[in-house]
Amino acid sequence: MSQSVKSVVILGAGAWGTALAKLAAINGNQVHLWSRQGSQSLVSVLENAHIVLSAISMQGVRDVASVVQSSPVSPETIFVTATKGLEPKTTYTPSQIWQEIFPNHPVVVLSGPNLSQEIVRELPAATVVASKNINAAQSVQLVFSSSRFRVYTNPDPVGVELGGTLKNVIAIAAGVCDGLNLGTNAKAALVTRGLTEIVRIGKNLGAKTETFYGLSGLGDLLATCNSPLSRNYQLGYQLAHGKTLKEILASLPGTAEGVNTCRVLMEIAQQRSIAIPISEQVYQLLEGEVTPQQALDQLMLRDIKPEFDDFPKEQMW
Numbered sequence: 001m002s003q004s005v006k007s008v009v010i011l012g013a014g015a016w017g018t019a020l021a022k023l024a025a026i027n028g029n030q031v032h033l034w035s036r037q038g039s040q041s042l043v044s045v046l047e048n049a050h051i052v053l054s055a056i057s058m059q060g061v062r063d064v065a066s067v068v069q070s071s072p073v074s075p076e077t078i079f080v081t082a083t084k085g086l087e088p089k090t091t092y093t094p095s096q097i098w099q100e101i102f103p104n105h106p107v108v109v110l111s112g113p114n115l116s117q118e119i120v121r122e123l124p125a126a127t128v129v130a131s132k133n134i135n136a137a138q139s140v141q142l143v144f145s146s147s148r149f150r151v152y153t154n155p156d157p158v159g160v161e162l163g164g165t166l167k168n169v170i171a172i173a174a175g176v177c178d179g180l181n182l183g184t185n186a187k188a189a190l191v192t193r194g195l196t197e198i199v200r201i202g203k204n205l206g207a208k209t210e211t212f213y214g215l216s217g218l219g220d221l222l223a224t225c226n227s228p229l230s231r232n233y234q235l236g237y238q239l240a241h242g243k244t245l246k247e248i249l250a251s252l253p254g255t256a257e258g259v260n261t262c263r264v265l266m267e268i269a270q271q272r273s274i275a276i277p278i279s280e281q282v283y284q285l286l287e288g289e290v291t292p293q294q295a296l297d298q299l300m301l302r303d304i305k306p307e308f309d310d311f312p313k314e315q316m317w
């Protein structure tokens, strides 16, 4: 894998931004890791940037993107987003925000089963870079690919981004499931039916179904629902042990995007009449409207139904 040295700016020096900066630096790229708390001005780091990657948590994306907009950036600059969230006011994904603010620049989504603590330890991992602009996706692929980090391209940015974003809600449910000691069968059922909900929403929002069965969908769902390293999983686990959301958020290291994502997801599902029963129970749990046990009972006692929504009747038996 040979390529010319690129100037890469990483916005956000949190857990994920720091891990991604390390990956880009391993390949000899010139990397600037920017944080609002650091001494470097955004204007100075953006000068001559080939790639600007945002690893800002969802709540700060639009503010930071607007500041970048008021700074001089090369017309060739590729924007990459690694945030997993949805904007409450617009229900936009992060890439939709970047594309709205930079309509003439390529925007690439980077998402996959990527628990940052494992990546910092240089354990092997894989991810996906997705864009409508294949050349931009390939440039980003070269910047981050190494013997420890395998990067695939994908032409479905919305699907890749929604897989990474929506699985956080199911990861909260998975943490609850493990926290209540419900067993392996329950967990398998939860994760599989959770994927069904992600596919329903994703298809409705224009994503390709097969994307959700790849690394950024099923892959990330499996990683996040099975690892105590996941903040979203941890949050669910602690809810099951009787802690309040407020108490958990006060001690959680970093951002658990699933909390805000769940609220926006409920709005999307209601507007579009999409059934997402697991996510709905996560929502009610986060709002303090049900206990973990009540959420479980509500799911188990739903009306019985066929497994798949859209099997033609003649193919069912």
Ligand SMILES: NC(=O)C1=CN([C@@H]2O[C@H](COP(=O)(O)OP(=O)(O)OC[C@H]3O[C@@H](n4cnc5c(N)ncnc54)[C@H](OP(=O)(O)O)[C@@H]3O)[C@@H](O)[C@H]2O)C=CC1
Pocket (backbone or CB within 6 Å): 011, 012, 013, 014, 015, 016, 017, 035, 036, 037, 055, 056, 057, 058, 059, 060, 061, 063, 064, 082, 083, 084, 085, 114, 115, 116, 117, 253, 254, 255, 257
């Ligand atoms: N950690 C992981 O394993 C992975 C995380 N992600 C996603 O990446 C995103 C970031 O996660 P992570 O790094 O773990 O989170 P952290 O909480 O560790 O870091 C969040 C970063 O966003 C910055 N930030 C937040 N709001 C603003 C703002 N208004 N202006 C400027 N900067 C802001 C924070 O700056 P400050 O420190 O100054 O508050 C910090 O640098 C999330 O969407 C997450 O879902 C994706 C894959 C893996």
Ligand SMILES: O=C(CO)COP(=O)(O)O
Pocket (backbone or CB within 6 Å): 084, 112, 113, 114, 115, 116, 168, 171, 220, 223, 224, 229, 230, 231, 232, 233, 255, 256, 257
């Ligand atoms: O997205 C992640 C792994 O791919 C990180 O998950 P958490 O945000 O739940 O820690």
